Amino acid sequence: IPPIGQWREHLPYRSAIGVLAADEKIFCATPYSLFSVDTDEQSIERYSRMTGLNETGLSCMAFEPVSGKLLIAYVNSNIDIIYRNDIINIPDIKREVVTGDKRIYDAAAIQGDFFLSTGLGVIRVNADQYEIRSTWIIGNGGTQVKVNSLVLFNGLYHAATAEGLKKVSAANADPSFFGNWEILSGQNGLPAGECRGLVVANNSLFAMVGDQVFVLGSNGQWSLIQESPGWSFNSISPAGNNVLVCQSQPGQGRVLEINNSGSVLNSFQSGLLVPVSALRQNNLTWVADQANSLIRFDGAGASSFRPNSPDSIALGGLFASNSIFWASAGSRAGANNKNGLFQLAEGEWKNYNGRNFPVLDSLSDIVTVIADPKTDTAWTGSFGGGLLRITSGGELTIFKQHSPLSPVLSAPGVYRVAGLAMDRDDNLWISNDGAAMRLQVRKKDGAWLSFDPPFSTANRSMGSLLIDGSGQKWMISPGGNGLFCFNDNNTPDLPSDDQWKWFRQGGGQGNLPSNRVLSLA
Template identity: 40%
Template sequence: MKRLVILFYILQLVAANLKAQLAPIGQWREHMDYRSGKRVALADDKVYVATNFGAYSIGREDGEITRISKVAGLNDVGVRTLNYDAAGEKLVIAYNNSNLDVLYRNDVINIPDIFRSTVTGDKTIYNISFRNNKAYLSTGLGVIVVDLQKYEISNTFIIGNNGSNVKVNGFAADATRFYAATEEGLKVANQNAANLNDYRNWTTVSGTNGLPGGAVQQVFNINSTIVVQYFNTIYVSNAGNWQAVYNDSWRWESVNVSDAVILISEERFGWNERRVLSITSNGVINATIQNNNELRYPFHAVKSGGEIWIADFEKGLVKAEGNLFERYAVNSPYGPLDGEMFFFNNKLYVAGGSINDAWNYQFNGTGFFTFDGNEWKDYNRTNLSFMDTVFDVITIAVDPRDETIYAGSFGGGLLEFKSATQYKIYKQNSSLNVAIGDPNNYRVGGMAFDAANNLWISNFAGSNNFLVKKADGNWRAFRVPFLIQDNMVGAVLIDDADQKWIQVPQGNGLFVYNHGTSIDNAGDDRWKWFQTGRGSGNLPSNAVNCMVKDKDGFIWLGTDKGIAIIQCPGDVFTTNGCEAFQPVVQQDNFAGFLFENEDVRAIAVDAANRKWVGTRNGVWLISADGEKVLERFTAENSPLLSNAIIRIAIDPKTGEVYFSTFNGICSYRGGATKANENPDKVIVFPSPVPPSYNGNIGIRGLPENSIVKIVELNGRLVYQTRSLGGQAIWNGKDYRNQRVSSGVYMVLAKDEFGAEKQVGKIVFIK
């Protein structure tokens, strides 16, 4: 009877927790750009689409979207092209760096030989063709043959004139011969030649029998007829003679042969017209797919029966069937997002604009984005026409009173956004100053709200280069009292003493400003310039890339020569002053200055006051005091999309850490969450714990740094730990490192006052 009661109790807990499951601690997610389609391939039951950064598949019957990325098991990012071998049921993905992945059923097989090769020249993979369990890669070196059964490079055809490398654009075969479309023309070889990597076994046929000389863009076999693309003309072979069967004056994005037709994706310059043509091998147009609303920038197309699947640069994947169009949208941001990134009220805000290292604008119209944990929303000129001039949004702030969004453009002024119909753009109608030497250009370099809801703004290159839009809506302008080239000012941070820390770009340190008793009284304003050298701030470098305030109120600075900490920001303007110091970190029994030779680009503080540090060489997690390295993530040892980190932001509620890189955004569920002073709302995940689960169990919503005990129903202690902020982590094992038995375990938490209370239950199921 006792077993039946426990089983009934377990089942009730299972049902109660089904809707409350959270992703396991230590799990990665990616948030790459899947909106721009560039290549498409067909399988029996799926359509595969390549984007600039990853790939995805669509179920042809159910429309189910599956992302194919490094987080899902791929070995790289930045997809150049892909193709599907129907005979071998294998998807081949070629990356921009010439790395190669083969997807077969549930396996991903990496073939890195081309990527790792030290050979000089253009190793780019431009096209992929298949024949007899082999993939023929058209590259800048020649034709590289991959054995798809042994998963290895089996041959390389170096077929340029006199044995040189030549760019190959496409490859095809008929019953007896191979055809290579190269920059030197169409080259042909007998398949049974003794040595196909000898250029002398290849004959250039361009310039003979009706085929013009010079570069050939593509070659295909369509029902045993060889088809060649020569710029904007299609030629077909007839008994060794070549005949032009179709041409037009549009710009051809791609030509493909699929389901016994030729598909041309093209654009008519100056007319805002784009279309896909379906043409027979004798040059007859049998279908024109054109709809400027549904099809914006067709890049590549394939056909199956009455369906034409089109990779569109703006729309992603579009299926055209007669006059009907269906778009398959994958929710994601646009491209890599370079601007500021932070959380407010459980929502991620990301500025998508760009500036280069010299702080010049890039005319990036990406705008800004929000992410609620499941859905990305974009705000830019694509869906908000008034943002046409608000380019390069590099900084963003949210008014804590009503969540009005302020987006700072590096050239287009300041956008105040409440909704699509309630907005205002500040330029000459405010205290913003036009950039010196750049008329009509208003540059916002950084922003931050203070505790009194005043918005502080750095006005890069403005004559009065530091501003405040006060909580009552009135503006006040200041001029930084130091001589600095172009009056340049960047990011803004406000400390616990209400002082403003202002980044000075291009290796000029940072300013600190204290407005005294009143913003409007300039008489007691104080300024300080932090730079290298004792007595001047003691920074390790004047190139300050980032700054953050930790839970102790300390200011952490990331420079191109490591990290500096200011532990006494409230004493900056006292007689003795306050200077930065470099912490000494212990790693591998070696103590040294923290990241002394690292270019630190981003720092974020989690709920346990630990620091996540992003550099050009990956990510470190270090202890709260900066004296110990706890984790190290790189693109080589983890799903991190790139070692070049731009920004880091942390969701305080879930502990998920977001990394912005040049290949897009990815996230890692960390172990520290914001503390909860109401232990009745503690969440345990996963619970129930399934038999096959070997990951960490998170206990979230605990009091700050509480002592947590896991006990059996009879009170016997199984495990004890301390929470990271408001979350404790348990690997499901007891003190003997043995996995606990199935059953119900109680979670007890003791707060800082020593009061212990049962806060949750964990169910293990066989």
């Protein structure tokens, strides 16, 4: 990645949320970023705030083929339109103070304009003037309603809404008036309830209701053509005269290609876990997968396209040593975050987690990391799964059961390492949250010693750890318990000269401005 002044972007590209074709490029959106694949050269281009986009969190995309304009909608309802070498921002929806759900769930290019499916209703964007043309509030009784998708079929706008499938004539002078819309769900074979998606293919209209796909026949009746018990339906999209159905279940995903009668013509599965969007271009099938980025299927099999990047955002600790940068993905929230640890060395990211190293599958919520500059050995702490050592050669060792590390007193199988620091003698100090002995040290020779603050705190909480220039160990006690300081007088083997101090709010107790300490530096 070339430097931008003194800044570079390192956004995650593993989780894809959408894919579309635009001229000779395939665009793939992630929750944080956007990239494209040149279909001729197979080269990848990244787009972010570093290249002129106005936001980071993407929601959906749409391409208008006649003008060549690409619309990007963000989770905060801001909009960018990429046209040639320009990026035009339309912030109107973001800035508008509205009670309700302004999120843009889908976008479609119809008759030269962009139609946004939002939590309010339908918003039409003038693609030539780069402005909002109109807003359609089409819920029952004129209320707001979430719209999942909108298509034009046989001269009628069809909207997939939380109240069901609705239609109005495209020639209607006032599609913004709810009374002009007709509800189609709950009759002629189409179930009542939310309509989740719409597709026009082979002169037919397809609707996704729950985990089923229906097609509208020439007689005005709807027919169920696809259901797969045990599979969740994530989206439907056109593929020439056919329809692509993205499905998933725990541990696997697939994309089915079906025709009007529901016959399965193809099933794409290799590399898919949670496919959420798919398209067909030039006999190639492209799939956006929430776990495995962008995958292309051709006659020879499956190919993966993903810019080198960390697997996810870094919520935990950061550390840099000898031109090697480490970032951890987890937090103390205990969200079972298994995205692990990320290493940047010589311009390339390497991801340490259960997806790439099965032995690490039990290490969730990695919150802290440190590296020994003399050996480049990294140490990282899991808030539940113990301590991990990664040698410069890539050898992995986990410390929890059958090690001096202590489990949480109230949860014997849980080993929380919340902070790490290395002293001048190359001893590794460990903040062991919730344990009987909350401060551990692994000495340079491999021997362990255990200590515990002589203070009673709620949940025996221990957090980030820092060693100052005098060798004193400073530890946060999360939950509004202030700060501990431990001075072993640089003789960890001699407990008789150890000293502890508890810093809290108030005179005579350290006079901290607050007992809620967030970080140390």
